[in-house]
Amino acid sequence: MGILHFDTIGIPSMEEMIREFGSPSAWQEAKTSEWIERLINDFENETIFFEGQISLQLIRNGFAKHNFNKCRMILIDCTETVMEKRLAYDRKQPELFNEGMRNWLRFLRSQARELGVTIIDSSNLSEEELRLKFEKAINLSKGY
Secondary structure (H helix, E strand, O other), X not given: OEEEEHHHHOOOOHHHHHHHHOOHHHHHHHXXXXXXXXXXXXXXXXXXXXXXXXXXXXXXXXXXXXXXOOOOOEEEEOOHHHHHHHHHHHOOOHHHOOHHHHHHHHHHHHHHHHHOOEEEEOOOOXXXXXXXXXXXXXXXXXXX
């Protein structure tokens, strides 16, 4: 079992995304596609958790392109108040709590609802409670 983090590829500046891919969304689509190809090709018979703030539709499209359906998506969500605390105090990145990030939060929630993706609200959960809810949501004991 492994955990892969989308952001480990490095997130370029907005200017770089636009210069190289035309837009931030085109950058995310290209990088999501690269990640999915890697997941399918390099981790054939392993359980992998792929973590990141990624468009859920891009993930679904990427796996569908490879006719791969042994995946499950879950949105780990929280309130805006908790998001602000986590970004400003826990991560010491208050500049990330802005209107763009709030819009992204709303977008991911909406997309999750449209696609029937499980949403776990982590706002008031301890790490242990979140882990248990996550394991239950993915049926960890039953595998895929």
